[in-house]
Amino acid sequence: MNQEASITTDHADEPHGVKIGVFLKVFAALCVLTAISFGVANSPLMNSKLVGWLMMMVVSCAKAFLVISFFMHLRWEQSWKYVLTIPTLIMGVLLVVALVPDIAMRTAAYSENRWLHATEGASPAASSDGSHTEAAHADAPHAESGAGAATTEPDSSETNEAASNQ
Amino acid sequence: MTNSHDHSSEDPHQAGGATGDGHHAVALQYAAGLPISRGKLCMWVFLSTEIMFFSALIGSYIVLRFGVPDGAWPGPAQVHLVEWIGALNTFILLCSSVTIVLALEEAKAKRASRAKAFLFGTFLLGSAFLGIKAHEYNAKFAHGIHPARPRSRIYDKADIYYVSAVGSAIDKQVSEHQGAIDAGEADEALVERVAHLKQVREYWVNWTSLAVGRETEPIQQRMDLGLFAHGIYPLHHDEVLIDAMQGEATELTEQVGTLRTELSTADQRSQQLQIEIDQLTAEQTALQTKQRDGEELSEAEATRLTEVLSRLNELFTEQTPLDQRRTELTNEVTRLDGRIEMLKVVQEAEHGLAESLHLELPIMIPSGNTWADTYFLLTGFHALHVLIGLLAFALVLPMRLSAASAPILENMGLYWHFVDLVWIFLFPLLYLF
Numbered sequence: 001m002n003q004e005a006s007i008t009t010d011h012a013d014e015p016h017g018v019k020i021g022v023f024l025k026v027f028a029a030l031c032v033l034t035a036i037s038f039g040v041a042n043s044p045l046m047n048s049k050l051v052g053w054l055m056m057m058v059v060s061c062a063k064a065f066l067v068i069s070f071f072m073h074l075r076w077e078q079s080w081k082y083v084l085t086i087p088t089l090i091m092g093v094l095l096v097v098a099l100v101p102d103i104a105m106r107t108a109a110y111s112e113n114r115w116l117h118a119t120e121g122a123s124p125a126a127s128s129d130g131s132h133t134e135a136a137h138a139d140a141p142h143a144e145s146g147a148g149a150a151t152t153e154p155d156s157s158e159t160n161e162a163a164s165n166q
Numbered sequence: 167m168t169n170s171h172d173h174s175s176e177d178p179h180q181a182g183g184a185t186g187d188g189h190h191a192v193a194l195q196y197a198a199g200l201p202i203s204r205g206k207l208c209m210w211v212f213l214s215t216e217i218m219f220f221s222a223l224i225g226s227y228i229v230l231r232f233g234v235p236d237g238a239w240p241g242p243a244q245v246h247l248v249e250w251i252g253a254l255n256t257f258i259l260l261c262s263s264v265t266i267v268l269a270l271e272e273a274k275a276k277r278a279s280r281a282k283a284f285l286f287g288t289f290l291l292g293s294a295f296l297g298i299k300a301h302e303y304n305a306k307f308a309h310g311i312h313p314a315r316p317r318s319r320i321y322d323k324a325d326i327y328y329v330s331a332v333g334s335a336i337d338k339q340v341s342e343h344q345g346a347i348d349a350g351e352a353d354e355a356l357v358e359r360v361a362h363l364k365q366v367r368e369y370w371v372n373w374t375s376l377a378v379g380r381e382t383e384p385i386q387q388r389m390d391l392g393l394f395a396h397g398i399y400p401l402h403h404d405e406v407l408i409d410a411m412q413g414e415a416t417e418l419t420e421q422v423g424t425l426r427t428e429l430s431t432a433d434q435r436s437q438q439l440q441i442e443i444d445q446l447t448a449e450q451t452a453l454q455t456k457q458r459d460g461e462e463l464s465e466a467e468a469t470r471l472t473e474v475l476s477r478l479n480e481l482f483t484e485q486t487p488l489d490q491r492r493t494e495l496t497n498e499v500t501r502l503d504g505r506i507e508m509l510k511v512v513q514e515a516e517h518g519l520a521e522s523l524h525l526e527l528p529i530m531i532p533s534g535n536t537w538a539d540t541y542f543l544l545t546g547f548h549a550l551h552v553l554i555g556l557l558a559f560a561l562v563l564p565m566r567l568s569a570a571s572a573p574i575l576e577n578m579g580l581y582w583h584f585v586d587l588v589w590i591f592l593f594p595l596l597y598l599f
Contacts, residue, residue: 099225
Protein backbone atom coordinates (compact mmCIF):
# COMPACT_ATOMS: atom_id res chain seq x y z
CA MET A 1 0.00 0.00 0.00
CA ASN A 2 1.27 3.43 -0.90
CA GLN A 3 2.10 5.05 2.41
CA GLU A 4 1.83 8.66 1.30
CA ALA A 5 -1.57 8.11 -0.21
CA SER A 6 -2.86 6.15 2.72
CA ILE A 7 -2.34 9.06 5.11
CA THR A 8 -4.16 11.64 3.12
CA THR A 9 -6.67 9.42 1.44
CA ASP A 10 -7.58 6.47 3.56
CA HIS A 11 -10.68 6.18 1.52
CA ALA A 12 -9.16 6.09 -1.91
CA ASP A 13 -10.94 2.87 -2.76
CA GLU A 14 -13.18 4.65 -5.19
CA PRO A 15 -11.85 6.18 -8.37
CA HIS A 16 -11.72 9.94 -8.82
CA GLY A 17 -14.63 10.35 -11.22
CA VAL A 18 -17.04 8.20 -9.23
CA LYS A 19 -16.45 10.25 -6.12
CA ILE A 20 -17.13 13.53 -7.85
CA GLY A 21 -20.37 12.05 -9.09
CA VAL A 22 -21.25 11.09 -5.52
CA PHE A 23 -20.47 14.60 -4.28
CA LEU A 24 -22.69 16.17 -6.90
CA LYS A 25 -25.52 13.83 -6.01
CA VAL A 26 -25.13 14.68 -2.34
CA PHE A 27 -25.15 18.36 -3.25
CA ALA A 28 -28.40 17.90 -5.19
CA ALA A 29 -29.91 16.06 -2.22
CA LEU A 30 -28.87 18.86 0.13
CA CYS A 31 -30.49 21.47 -2.13
CA VAL A 32 -33.70 19.46 -2.28
CA LEU A 33 -33.70 19.09 1.51
CA THR A 34 -33.21 22.85 1.95
CA ALA A 35 -36.14 23.44 -0.39
CA ILE A 36 -38.19 20.98 1.67
CA SER A 37 -37.57 22.79 4.96
CA PHE A 38 -38.30 26.12 3.26
CA GLY A 39 -41.48 24.61 1.87
CA VAL A 40 -42.53 23.20 5.24
CA ALA A 41 -42.06 26.61 6.87
CA ASN A 42 -44.44 28.20 4.37
CA SER A 43 -47.00 25.41 4.26
CA PRO A 44 -50.10 24.58 6.30
CA LEU A 45 -47.94 22.11 8.22
CA MET A 46 -46.89 25.07 10.36
CA ASN A 47 -50.44 25.32 11.66
CA SER A 48 -49.30 22.76 14.13
CA LYS A 49 -45.96 24.31 14.98
CA LEU A 50 -44.63 21.21 16.65
CA VAL A 51 -45.08 19.16 13.48
CA GLY A 52 -43.42 21.84 11.37
CA TRP A 53 -40.51 22.24 13.77
CA LEU A 54 -39.98 18.51 14.03
CA MET A 55 -39.99 18.11 10.27
CA MET A 56 -37.49 20.92 9.82
CA MET A 57 -35.21 19.45 12.47
CA VAL A 58 -35.41 16.01 10.91
CA VAL A 59 -34.50 17.56 7.55
CA SER A 60 -31.61 19.43 9.19
CA CYS A 61 -30.33 16.26 10.80
CA ALA A 62 -30.53 14.48 7.45
CA LYS A 63 -28.56 17.29 5.85
CA ALA A 64 -26.01 17.21 8.65
CA PHE A 65 -25.66 13.46 8.20
CA LEU A 66 -25.05 13.87 4.46
CA VAL A 67 -22.45 16.60 4.99
CA ILE A 68 -20.62 14.68 7.70
CA SER A 69 -20.60 11.34 5.99
CA PHE A 70 -19.79 12.44 2.43
CA PHE A 71 -18.19 15.88 2.42
CA MET A 72 -16.29 15.25 5.64
CA HIS A 73 -15.45 11.75 4.37
CA LEU A 74 -16.53 10.01 7.58
CA ARG A 75 -18.30 7.40 5.47
CA TRP A 76 -14.94 6.21 4.20
CA GLU A 77 -13.05 6.52 7.48
CA GLN A 78 -12.21 3.67 9.79
CA SER A 79 -13.76 3.10 13.15
CA TRP A 80 -11.73 5.89 14.85
CA LYS A 81 -14.53 8.19 13.72
CA TYR A 82 -16.79 6.87 16.46
CA VAL A 83 -14.25 7.73 19.17
CA LEU A 84 -14.50 11.40 18.31
CA THR A 85 -18.03 11.88 17.10
CA ILE A 86 -20.14 9.86 19.51
CA PRO A 87 -18.92 11.35 22.84
CA THR A 88 -19.16 14.81 21.31
CA LEU A 89 -22.66 14.18 20.10
CA ILE A 90 -23.74 12.82 23.47
CA MET A 91 -22.34 15.85 25.30
CA GLY A 92 -23.88 18.29 22.85
CA VAL A 93 -27.31 16.70 22.94
CA LEU A 94 -27.23 16.10 26.69
CA LEU A 95 -26.55 19.75 27.32
CA VAL A 96 -29.61 20.82 25.37
CA VAL A 97 -31.81 18.12 26.84
CA ALA A 98 -30.70 19.05 30.35
CA LEU A 99 -31.64 22.69 29.83
CA VAL A 100 -35.11 22.09 28.42
CA PRO A 101 -37.11 21.04 31.50
CA ASP A 102 -35.51 23.78 33.57
CA ILE A 103 -35.83 26.82 31.42
CA ALA A 104 -37.58 26.09 28.17
CA MET A 105 -40.63 24.76 29.96
CA ARG A 106 -40.57 27.33 32.75
CA THR A 107 -43.71 29.05 31.50
CA ALA A 108 -45.75 25.86 31.26
CA ALA A 109 -47.04 26.22 34.81
CA TYR A 110 -47.52 29.99 34.84
CA SER A 111 -50.74 31.14 36.45
CA GLU A 112 -53.07 33.58 34.74
CA ASN A 113 -52.02 36.24 37.22
CA ARG A 114 -48.40 35.72 36.39
CA TRP A 115 -49.05 35.92 32.66
CA LEU A 116 -50.41 39.44 33.14
CA HIS A 117 -46.98 40.46 34.39
CA ALA A 118 -44.97 38.37 31.95
CA THR A 119 -43.78 39.66 28.61
CA GLU A 120 -46.65 40.65 26.34
CA GLY A 121 -48.09 38.23 23.88
CA ALA A 122 -47.72 39.19 20.25
CA SER A 123 -51.16 40.76 20.32
CA PRO A 124 -52.07 42.73 23.43
CA ALA A 125 -55.64 42.86 22.18
CA ALA A 126 -55.92 39.12 21.86
CA SER A 127 -55.45 38.69 25.59
CA SER A 128 -58.25 41.11 26.36
CA ASP A 129 -61.08 39.02 24.96
CA GLY A 130 -62.66 35.73 25.89
CA SER A 131 -61.53 33.76 28.86
CA HIS A 132 -58.54 35.96 29.59
CA THR A 133 -60.72 38.98 30.29
CA GLU A 134 -62.97 37.07 32.60
CA ALA A 135 -60.09 35.63 34.53
CA ALA A 136 -58.47 39.04 34.88
CA HIS A 137 -61.72 40.63 35.98
CA ALA A 138 -62.22 37.95 38.54
CA ASP A 139 -58.74 38.71 39.76
CA ALA A 140 -59.24 42.40 40.39
CA PRO A 141 -61.64 42.36 43.37
CA HIS A 142 -59.58 39.54 44.87
CA ALA A 143 -56.45 41.61 44.92
CA GLU A 144 -58.16 44.74 46.15
CA SER A 145 -60.19 43.27 49.01
CA GLY A 146 -57.63 40.77 50.18
CA ALA A 147 -54.83 43.31 50.56
CA GLY A 148 -51.63 41.63 51.74
CA ALA A 149 -52.64 38.08 52.46
CA ALA A 150 -54.56 37.62 49.23
CA THR A 151 -51.75 38.66 46.91
CA THR A 152 -50.37 35.17 46.67
CA GLU A 153 -53.73 33.47 46.71
CA PRO A 154 -54.97 34.19 43.15
CA ASP A 155 -51.78 32.64 41.91
CA SER A 156 -52.60 29.20 43.19
CA SER A 157 -56.30 29.41 42.54
CA GLU A 158 -55.81 30.35 38.91
CA THR A 159 -53.28 27.69 38.13
CA ASN A 160 -55.83 25.19 36.90
CA GLU A 161 -57.58 27.78 34.82
CA ALA A 162 -54.33 28.93 33.27
CA ALA A 163 -53.40 25.38 32.46
CA SER A 164 -56.72 24.75 30.79
CA ASN A 165 -56.37 27.93 28.74
CA GLN A 166 -53.26 26.72 27.12
CA MET B 167 -4.18 -0.99 13.96
CA THR B 168 -3.10 -1.76 10.47
CA ASN B 169 -2.24 1.78 9.68
CA SER B 170 0.26 2.43 12.43
CA HIS B 171 3.16 1.83 10.03
CA ASP B 172 1.89 4.59 7.80
CA HIS B 173 3.41 7.06 10.18
CA SER B 174 6.93 5.86 9.68
CA SER B 175 7.55 8.54 7.11
CA GLU B 176 6.60 11.18 9.64
CA ASP B 177 8.52 9.82 12.61
CA PRO B 178 12.33 10.00 12.45
CA HIS B 179 12.84 7.92 15.64
CA GLN B 180 11.24 4.96 14.09
CA ALA B 181 13.51 4.64 11.07
CA GLY B 182 16.39 3.02 13.04
CA GLY B 183 14.34 1.44 15.80
CA ALA B 184 12.38 -1.04 13.77
CA THR B 185 15.16 -2.52 11.66
CA GLY B 186 18.79 -2.59 13.03
CA ASP B 187 20.23 -3.07 16.57
CA GLY B 188 19.08 -6.57 17.32
CA HIS B 189 20.28 -6.43 20.97
CA HIS B 190 17.51 -4.04 21.88
CA ALA B 191 14.85 -6.41 23.06
CA VAL B 192 12.00 -3.96 22.70
CA ALA B 193 11.79 -1.75 19.66
CA LEU B 194 9.86 1.26 20.96
CA GLN B 195 7.66 2.52 18.34
CA TYR B 196 5.69 5.76 18.40
CA ALA B 197 2.25 5.68 16.98
CA ALA B 198 -0.57 8.18 17.26
CA GLY B 199 -3.59 6.97 19.17
CA LEU B 200 -5.74 7.15 16.12
CA PRO B 201 -4.68 5.88 12.71
CA ILE B 202 -4.80 9.28 11.04
CA SER B 203 -2.28 12.01 10.47
CA ARG B 204 -1.68 14.35 13.38
CA GLY B 205 -2.99 17.36 11.53
CA LYS B 206 -6.25 15.65 10.78
CA LEU B 207 -6.51 14.37 14.34
CA CYS B 208 -6.02 17.90 15.64
CA MET B 209 -8.64 19.20 13.28
CA TRP B 210 -11.14 16.56 14.40
CA VAL B 211 -10.48 17.20 18.07
CA PHE B 212 -10.88 20.90 17.43
CA LEU B 213 -14.11 20.26 15.56
CA SER B 214 -15.37 18.14 18.48
CA THR B 215 -14.93 21.10 20.78
CA GLU B 216 -16.55 23.31 18.18
CA ILE B 217 -19.55 21.01 18.03
CA MET B 218 -19.96 21.35 21.77
CA PHE B 219 -19.46 25.11 21.58
CA PHE B 220 -22.18 25.53 18.99
CA SER B 221 -24.52 23.05 20.60
CA ALA B 222 -24.26 25.13 23.77
CA LEU B 223 -25.19 28.24 21.79
CA ILE B 224 -27.96 26.54 19.86
CA GLY B 225 -29.19 24.84 23.03
CA SER B 226 -29.41 28.17 24.84
CA TYR B 227 -31.26 29.61 21.88
CA ILE B 228 -33.77 26.76 21.84
CA VAL B 229 -34.31 27.11 25.55
CA LEU B 230 -34.88 30.87 25.33
CA ARG B 231 -36.95 30.59 22.17
CA PHE B 232 -39.40 28.04 23.53
CA GLY B 233 -39.62 29.49 27.02
CA VAL B 234 -41.30 32.71 25.90
CA PRO B 235 -45.05 33.14 26.27
CA ASP B 236 -47.06 31.61 23.47
CA GLY B 237 -46.97 33.79 20.38
CA ALA B 238 -44.56 36.29 21.89
CA TRP B 239 -41.55 35.34 19.78
CA PRO B 240 -41.16 37.88 16.96
CA GLY B 241 -42.07 36.65 13.49
CA PRO B 242 -39.66 37.24 10.59
CA ALA B 243 -41.56 40.27 9.29
CA GLN B 244 -41.59 41.94 12.69
CA VAL B 245 -37.81 41.97 12.90
CA HIS B 246 -37.17 42.51 9.17
CA LEU B 247 -35.86 39.02 8.62
CA VAL B 248 -36.18 37.89 5.01
CA GLU B 249 -36.55 34.14 4.70
CA TRP B 250 -35.46 33.80 1.10
CA ILE B 251 -32.22 35.66 1.79
CA GLY B 252 -31.47 33.10 4.49
CA ALA B 253 -32.29 30.32 2.02
CA LEU B 254 -30.00 31.92 -0.56
CA ASN B 255 -27.19 31.99 1.99
CA THR B 256 -27.81 28.31 2.73
CA PHE B 257 -27.49 27.54 -0.96
CA ILE B 258 -24.29 29.58 -1.23
CA LEU B 259 -22.69 27.71 1.66
CA LEU B 260 -23.75 24.34 0.19
CA CYS B 261 -22.13 25.31 -3.12
CA SER B 262 -18.96 26.33 -1.32
CA SER B 263 -18.89 22.96 0.44
CA VAL B 264 -18.98 21.26 -2.94
CA THR B 265 -16.26 23.45 -4.40
CA ILE B 266 -13.87 22.84 -1.49
CA VAL B 267 -14.41 19.08 -1.70
CA LEU B 268 -13.78 19.24 -5.44
CA ALA B 269 -10.63 21.29 -4.81
CA LEU B 270 -9.39 18.46 -2.61
CA GLU B 271 -10.19 15.83 -5.25
CA GLU B 272 -8.39 17.85 -7.93
CA ALA B 273 -5.35 18.32 -5.71
CA LYS B 274 -5.21 14.58 -5.05
CA ALA B 275 -5.45 14.01 -8.79
CA LYS B 276 -2.44 16.37 -9.12
CA ARG B 277 -4.34 19.00 -11.12
CA ALA B 278 -3.04 22.01 -9.22
CA SER B 279 -4.57 24.76 -11.30
CA ARG B 280 -8.06 23.26 -11.21
CA ALA B 281 -7.71 22.74 -7.46
CA LYS B 282 -6.78 26.40 -7.12
CA ALA B 283 -9.76 27.45 -9.23
CA PHE B 284 -12.13 25.49 -6.99
CA LEU B 285 -10.50 26.89 -3.86
CA PHE B 286 -10.85 30.39 -5.25
CA GLY B 287 -14.49 29.63 -6.01
CA THR B 288 -14.96 28.59 -2.38
CA PHE B 289 -13.34 31.82 -1.27
CA LEU B 290 -15.68 33.86 -3.45
CA LEU B 291 -18.77 31.98 -2.24
CA GLY B 292 -17.71 32.45 1.38
CA SER B 293 -17.23 36.16 0.75
CA ALA B 294 -20.66 36.34 -0.86
CA PHE B 295 -22.13 34.73 2.24
CA LEU B 296 -20.49 37.32 4.47
CA GLY B 297 -21.58 40.13 2.17
CA ILE B 298 -25.20 39.03 2.32
CA LYS B 299 -24.91 38.65 6.08
CA ALA B 300 -23.56 42.19 6.36
CA HIS B 301 -26.46 43.44 4.25
CA GLU B 302 -28.90 41.64 6.56
CA TYR B 303 -27.29 43.12 9.67
CA ASN B 304 -27.46 46.53 8.12
CA ALA B 305 -31.16 46.18 7.40
CA LYS B 306 -31.74 45.40 11.07
CA PHE B 307 -29.59 48.24 12.35
CA ALA B 308 -31.55 50.61 10.10
CA HIS B 309 -34.72 49.69 11.99
CA GLY B 310 -33.20 50.14 15.44
CA ILE B 311 -32.65 46.43 16.07
CA HIS B 312 -29.28 46.06 17.74
CA PRO B 313 -28.00 43.35 20.07
CA ALA B 314 -27.94 45.68 23.06
CA ARG B 315 -28.69 49.07 24.54
CA PRO B 316 -28.02 51.93 24.12
CA ARG B 317 -28.38 51.48 20.38
CA SER B 318 -31.19 48.96 20.50
CA ARG B 319 -34.57 50.65 20.37
CA ILE B 320 -36.50 47.52 21.32
CA TYR B 321 -38.73 47.38 24.38
CA ASP B 322 -40.28 44.07 25.37
CA LYS B 323 -43.43 45.35 26.93
CA ALA B 324 -45.91 48.12 26.30
CA ASP B 325 -45.96 49.65 29.77
CA ILE B 326 -45.60 53.13 31.22
CA TYR B 327 -41.80 52.87 31.05
CA TYR B 328 -42.08 52.34 27.34
CA VAL B 329 -44.37 55.36 27.03
CA SER B 330 -41.95 57.58 28.91
CA ALA B 331 -39.03 56.19 26.88
CA VAL B 332 -40.82 57.26 23.69
CA GLY B 333 -41.43 60.66 25.26
CA SER B 334 -37.81 61.25 26.17
CA ALA B 335 -36.61 59.96 22.79
CA ILE B 336 -38.83 62.60 21.15
CA ASP B 337 -37.65 65.33 23.51
CA LYS B 338 -34.06 64.48 22.78
CA GLN B 339 -34.56 64.61 19.03
CA VAL B 340 -36.58 67.82 19.20
CA SER B 341 -33.98 69.59 21.34
CA GLU B 342 -31.26 68.44 18.92
CA HIS B 343 -32.98 70.01 15.94
CA GLN B 344 -34.70 72.95 17.59
CA GLY B 345 -31.62 75.16 17.33
CA ALA B 346 -31.30 74.66 13.59
CA ILE B 347 -35.00 75.29 13.08
CA ASP B 348 -34.99 78.47 15.15
CA ALA B 349 -32.00 79.72 13.20
CA GLY B 350 -33.89 79.00 9.98
CA GLU B 351 -31.19 76.60 8.80
CA ALA B 352 -33.33 73.49 8.71
CA ASP B 353 -34.69 72.14 5.45
CA GLU B 354 -38.34 71.47 4.91
CA ALA B 355 -38.12 67.75 5.67
CA LEU B 356 -36.54 68.39 9.07
CA VAL B 357 -39.13 71.01 9.95
CA GLU B 358 -41.87 68.55 9.05
CA ARG B 359 -40.18 65.80 11.05
CA VAL B 360 -39.94 67.93 14.16
CA ALA B 361 -43.56 69.00 13.73
CA HIS B 362 -44.52 65.31 13.58
CA LEU B 363 -42.41 64.60 16.65
CA LYS B 364 -44.11 67.35 18.61
CA GLN B 365 -47.50 66.14 17.49
CA VAL B 366 -46.70 62.58 18.58
CA ARG B 367 -45.36 63.87 21.90
CA GLU B 368 -48.53 65.80 22.63
CA TYR B 369 -51.30 63.66 21.22
CA TRP B 370 -49.86 60.15 21.39
CA VAL B 371 -47.39 60.03 24.29
CA ASN B 372 -48.88 62.61 26.68
CA TRP B 373 -52.40 61.56 25.80
CA THR B 374 -51.69 57.92 26.59
CA SER B 375 -49.87 58.58 29.85
CA LEU B 376 -52.77 60.78 30.99
CA ALA B 377 -55.37 58.24 29.92
CA VAL B 378 -53.52 55.38 31.59
CA GLY B 379 -53.01 57.44 34.74
CA ARG B 380 -56.72 58.22 35.00
CA GLU B 381 -57.86 54.71 34.11
CA THR B 382 -58.41 52.32 37.00
CA GLU B 383 -59.36 49.21 35.03
CA PRO B 384 -56.15 47.24 34.32
CA ILE B 385 -57.54 45.68 31.17
CA GLN B 386 -58.37 49.09 29.73
CA GLN B 387 -54.91 50.33 30.70
CA ARG B 388 -53.36 47.43 28.83
CA MET B 389 -55.58 48.16 25.87
CA ASP B 390 -54.51 51.82 25.83
CA LEU B 391 -50.85 50.88 26.08
CA GLY B 392 -51.25 48.21 23.41
CA LEU B 393 -52.83 50.76 21.10
CA PHE B 394 -49.99 53.17 21.87
CA ALA B 395 -47.31 50.62 20.94
CA HIS B 396 -49.26 49.47 17.89
CA GLY B 397 -49.43 53.03 16.59
CA ILE B 398 -45.68 53.39 16.78
CA TYR B 399 -44.68 49.96 15.49
CA PRO B 400 -47.53 47.66 14.45
CA LEU B 401 -46.54 44.02 14.82
CA HIS B 402 -49.31 42.81 12.56
CA HIS B 403 -52.61 43.85 11.12
CA ASP B 404 -54.77 44.00 14.24
CA GLU B 405 -58.48 44.46 13.57
CA VAL B 406 -59.30 44.89 17.27
CA LEU B 407 -56.93 47.82 17.62
CA ILE B 408 -57.97 49.38 14.32
CA ASP B 409 -61.59 49.18 15.46
CA ALA B 410 -60.60 50.67 18.80
CA MET B 411 -58.93 53.58 17.02
CA GLN B 412 -61.92 54.05 14.74
CA GLY B 413 -64.23 53.92 17.75
CA GLU B 414 -62.16 56.48 19.63
CA ALA B 415 -62.12 58.83 16.64
CA THR B 416 -65.92 58.59 16.25
CA GLU B 417 -66.49 59.12 19.95
CA LEU B 418 -64.16 62.11 20.06
CA THR B 419 -65.77 63.61 16.97
CA GLU B 420 -69.14 63.37 18.71
CA GLN B 421 -67.72 64.95 21.83
CA VAL B 422 -66.16 67.73 19.81
CA GLY B 423 -69.55 68.31 18.15
CA THR B 424 -71.28 68.68 21.53
CA LEU B 425 -68.52 70.94 22.80
CA ARG B 426 -68.70 73.06 19.65
CA THR B 427 -72.48 73.51 20.12
CA GLU B 428 -71.91 74.51 23.72
CA LEU B 429 -69.14 76.82 22.67
CA SER B 430 -71.22 78.57 20.04
CA THR B 431 -74.10 79.00 22.53
CA ALA B 432 -71.61 80.42 24.98
CA ASP B 433 -70.18 82.67 22.30
CA GLN B 434 -73.66 83.96 21.41
CA ARG B 435 -74.45 84.59 25.04
CA SER B 436 -71.12 86.31 25.45
CA GLN B 437 -71.87 88.55 22.48
CA GLN B 438 -75.30 89.42 23.89
CA LEU B 439 -73.69 90.20 27.22
CA GLN B 440 -71.08 92.33 25.56
CA ILE B 441 -73.72 94.31 23.65
CA GLU B 442 -75.75 94.86 26.78
CA ILE B 443 -72.64 95.75 28.75
CA ASP B 444 -71.59 98.23 26.07
CA GLN B 445 -75.05 99.86 26.03
CA LEU B 446 -75.27 100.06 29.81
CA THR B 447 -71.69 101.29 30.14
CA ALA B 448 -72.48 104.06 27.63
CA GLU B 449 -75.58 104.98 29.59
CA GLN B 450 -73.67 104.89 32.85
CA THR B 451 -70.88 107.04 31.45
CA ALA B 452 -73.42 109.56 30.16
CA LEU B 453 -75.15 109.76 33.50
CA GLN B 454 -71.98 109.94 35.51
CA THR B 455 -70.46 112.59 33.20
CA LYS B 456 -73.60 114.61 33.70
CA GLN B 457 -73.27 114.16 37.46
CA ARG B 458 -69.60 115.12 37.45
CA ASP B 459 -70.30 118.24 35.46
CA GLY B 460 -72.23 119.46 38.45
CA GLU B 461 -75.68 118.92 37.09
CA GLU B 462 -78.26 117.63 39.44
CA LEU B 463 -79.69 114.28 38.32
CA SER B 464 -83.43 113.99 38.25
CA GLU B 465 -84.95 111.36 40.48
CA ALA B 466 -85.71 109.12 37.55
CA GLU B 467 -82.14 109.45 36.31
CA ALA B 468 -80.72 108.65 39.73
CA THR B 469 -82.86 105.52 39.97
CA ARG B 470 -81.80 104.60 36.44
CA LEU B 471 -78.12 104.95 37.37
CA THR B 472 -78.56 102.66 40.34
CA GLU B 473 -80.38 100.17 38.14
CA VAL B 474 -77.68 100.35 35.49
CA LEU B 475 -74.93 99.83 38.03
CA SER B 476 -76.57 96.85 39.63
CA ARG B 477 -77.39 95.34 36.21
CA LEU B 478 -73.79 95.85 35.09
CA ASN B 479 -72.65 94.14 38.24
CA GLU B 480 -74.91 91.19 37.43
CA LEU B 481 -73.64 91.06 33.87
CA PHE B 482 -69.99 91.06 34.92
CA THR B 483 -70.70 88.32 37.42
CA GLU B 484 -72.10 86.27 34.57
CA GLN B 485 -69.40 87.24 32.11
CA THR B 486 -66.34 86.15 34.11
CA PRO B 487 -67.21 82.44 34.50
CA LEU B 488 -68.63 82.42 30.97
CA ASP B 489 -65.33 83.63 29.57
CA GLN B 490 -63.52 81.05 31.63
CA ARG B 491 -65.80 78.35 30.32
CA ARG B 492 -65.25 79.54 26.77
CA THR B 493 -61.49 79.32 27.19
CA GLU B 494 -61.89 75.85 28.65
CA LEU B 495 -64.11 74.76 25.80
CA THR B 496 -61.77 76.19 23.18
CA ASN B 497 -58.81 74.38 24.76
CA GLU B 498 -60.74 71.14 24.99
CA VAL B 499 -61.84 71.38 21.36
CA THR B 500 -58.24 72.02 20.27
CA ARG B 501 -57.07 69.05 22.34
CA LEU B 502 -59.71 66.69 20.98
CA ASP B 503 -59.15 67.92 17.42
CA GLY B 504 -55.43 67.28 17.89
CA ARG B 505 -56.10 63.73 19.04
CA ILE B 506 -58.51 63.09 16.17
CA GLU B 507 -55.89 64.37 13.74
CA MET B 508 -53.27 62.16 15.43
CA LEU B 509 -55.50 59.10 15.12
CA LYS B 510 -55.87 59.88 11.43
CA VAL B 511 -52.10 60.14 11.02
CA VAL B 512 -51.61 56.82 12.82
CA GLN B 513 -54.20 55.09 10.67
CA GLU B 514 -52.57 56.44 7.53
CA ALA B 515 -49.06 55.46 8.66
CA GLU B 516 -49.26 51.90 7.44
CA HIS B 517 -46.00 50.76 9.02
CA GLY B 518 -46.47 52.75 12.20
CA LEU B 519 -45.18 56.14 13.24
CA ALA B 520 -41.62 54.93 13.76
CA GLU B 521 -41.26 53.47 10.27
CA SER B 522 -43.60 55.43 8.02
CA LEU B 523 -42.51 58.84 9.29
CA HIS B 524 -38.88 57.79 10.01
CA LEU B 525 -39.11 59.10 13.55
CA GLU B 526 -36.59 56.68 15.12
CA LEU B 527 -38.71 56.00 18.17
CA PRO B 528 -38.40 53.13 20.65
CA ILE B 529 -40.37 50.17 19.37
CA MET B 530 -42.19 47.44 21.26
CA ILE B 531 -41.51 43.87 20.14
CA PRO B 532 -42.43 41.15 22.64
CA SER B 533 -39.24 39.19 23.42
CA GLY B 534 -37.54 41.40 20.86
CA ASN B 535 -34.40 41.85 22.93
CA THR B 536 -33.99 38.14 23.53
CA TRP B 537 -34.49 37.63 19.83
CA ALA B 538 -31.86 40.21 18.92
CA ASP B 539 -29.40 38.85 21.49
CA THR B 540 -29.67 35.28 20.28
CA TYR B 541 -29.82 36.15 16.58
CA PHE B 542 -26.73 38.33 16.63
CA LEU B 543 -24.84 35.99 18.93
CA LEU B 544 -25.48 32.87 16.85
CA THR B 545 -25.05 34.42 13.41
CA GLY B 546 -22.17 36.52 14.69
CA PHE B 547 -20.20 33.53 15.90
CA HIS B 548 -20.99 31.69 12.70
CA ALA B 549 -19.90 34.67 10.60
CA LEU B 550 -16.68 34.83 12.63
CA HIS B 551 -16.01 31.20 11.72
CA VAL B 552 -16.69 31.96 8.07
CA LEU B 553 -14.26 34.87 8.27
CA ILE B 554 -11.54 32.68 9.79
CA GLY B 555 -12.13 30.11 7.05
CA LEU B 556 -11.76 32.82 4.42
CA LEU B 557 -8.49 33.96 5.99
CA ALA B 558 -7.19 30.39 5.84
CA PHE B 559 -8.19 30.17 2.16
CA ALA B 560 -6.47 33.47 1.46
CA LEU B 561 -3.28 32.13 3.03
CA VAL B 562 -3.35 28.89 1.04
CA LEU B 563 -4.41 30.34 -2.30
CA PRO B 564 -0.93 31.62 -3.28
CA MET B 565 0.52 28.12 -2.69
CA ARG B 566 0.92 25.48 -5.37
CA LEU B 567 -1.89 23.04 -4.68
CA SER B 568 -0.28 19.73 -5.63
CA ALA B 569 -0.93 16.36 -4.05
CA ALA B 570 1.47 17.33 -1.24
CA SER B 571 -0.84 20.08 -0.11
CA ALA B 572 -3.85 17.78 -0.10
CA PRO B 573 -3.73 17.35 3.73
CA ILE B 574 -3.98 21.13 4.18
CA LEU B 575 -6.92 21.24 1.79
CA GLU B 576 -8.51 18.30 3.56
CA ASN B 577 -8.26 19.95 6.97
CA MET B 578 -9.51 23.28 5.71
CA GLY B 579 -12.29 21.40 4.01
CA LEU B 580 -13.26 19.66 7.26
CA TYR B 581 -13.42 23.03 8.99
CA TRP B 582 -15.40 24.58 6.17
CA HIS B 583 -17.93 21.73 6.09
CA PHE B 584 -18.39 22.16 9.79
CA VAL B 585 -19.18 25.83 9.27
CA ASP B 586 -21.72 24.74 6.66
CA LEU B 587 -23.08 22.19 9.12
CA VAL B 588 -23.71 24.86 11.74
CA TRP B 589 -25.59 26.97 9.21
CA ILE B 590 -27.71 23.95 8.27
CA PHE B 591 -29.13 24.12 11.79
CA LEU B 592 -29.09 27.87 12.21
CA PHE B 593 -31.10 28.57 9.07
CA PRO B 594 -34.32 26.77 10.05
CA LEU B 595 -33.94 27.67 13.73
CA LEU B 596 -33.49 31.39 13.15
CA TYR B 597 -35.41 32.02 9.95
CA LEU B 598 -38.17 29.46 9.73
CA PHE B 599 -39.26 28.65 13.30
